[in-house]
Amino acid sequence: PRVIAVIPAAGVGSRMQADRPKQYLTIAGKTILEHTLDALLTHPSIHSVVLAVSPDDIYFSNLDIKENKRVDVVHGGKERADSVLNGIMHLQHDDWALVHDAARPCVSHKDITALLSLIGDNTVTGGILATPVRDTMKRAAISEDIPHQNQLNVISHTESRTNLWHALTPQLFPAQLLREALQKGLSDGVNITDEASAVEYAGYKVGMVNGSPANIKITHPADLPLAEFYLQQQLE
Numbered sequence: 001p002r003v004i005a006v007i008p009a010a011g012v013g014s015r016m017q018a019d020r021p022k023q024y025l026t027i028a029g030k031t032i033l034e035h036t037l038d039a040l041l042t043h044p045s046i047h048s049v050v051l052a053v054s055p056d057d058i059y060f061s062n063l064d065i066k067e068n069k070r071v072d073v074v075h076g077g078k079e080r081a082d083s084v085l086n087g088i089m090h091l092q093h094d095d096w097a098l099v100h101d102a103a104r105p106c107v108s109h110k111d112i113t114a115l116l117s118l119i120g121d122n123t124v125t126g127g128i129l130a131t132p133v134r135d136t137m138k139r140a141a142i143s144e145d146i147p148h149q150n151q152l153n154v155i156s157h158t159e160s161r162t163n164l165w166h167a168l169t170p171q172l173f174p175a176q177l178l179r180e181a182l183q184k185g186l187s188d189g190v191n192i193t194d195e196a197s198a199v200e201y202a203g204y205k206v207g208m209v210n211g212s213p214a215n216i217k218i219t220h221p222a223d224l225p226l227a228e229f230y231l232q233q234q235l236e
């Protein structure tokens with residue numbers, strides 16, 4: 001089957017506190033979005049990319065990507081799941097969707113290839129890259145006040161770290177199944193923060209492939225030099 005990458009890139013990235021959405025910040029001479037697109041378009045098993053950008057976006061049209069015949073552009077939606085759904089609408093029924101955050105430019109071809117091996121695996125319906133949590137996990141006590149930065153939080157209890165993983169992207173599913181799962185999750189009012197959560201909710205078994213922790217989602221300003229370092233390492 002064809003594997004089409006779907007990239008939601010319609011977020012504003014407010015935690016970055018930058019003058020523009022984080023995918024348009026430059027590291028090592030290119031925007032984060034261009035690094036991400038390069039990583040996917042140069043993988044030999046990826047047919048093409050569908051990119052969801054905000055209808056209010058004023059940065060995308062300045063990039064050369066808009067001339068690329070292997071990149072289709074659609075409008076993003078209110079939530080990430082809406083943006084992904086708009087992208088999936090451009091896929092054919094028997095395609096596989098490989099959904100990947102615009103803000104994860106450091107994904108390696110090795111990890112993408114490992115994830116794609118799930119296409120032939122009958123024990124799961126697609127899957128995700130993930131990495132085991134490394135820190136001890138604390139649950140904060142519910143506070144009556146609205147929590148804000150610098151406020152002291154109090155620990156309710158320590159969560160067991162056994163079998164706890166960070167969900168990364170890419171996340172890989174049959175396109176039609178993912179479309180139906182996202183539509184069901186959205187109409188049932190489920191909090192969908194990644195594709196797998198919708199597919200799990202729809203009752204399918206989702207695989208996890210151990211991926212590199214270098215595949216960070218750029219979120220805070222301190223992530224920028226870290227991403228630059230990981231990208232440099234891949235070139236060597």
Ligand code: C5P
Nearest residue numbers: 008009010011077078079080083102103
């Ligand atoms: O905000 P966060 O880092 O969780 O966003 C993950 C990805 O989803 C980003 O690439 C962002 O651009 C995208 N997104 C989107 N549409 C939204 C919200 C987020 O495409 N409405």
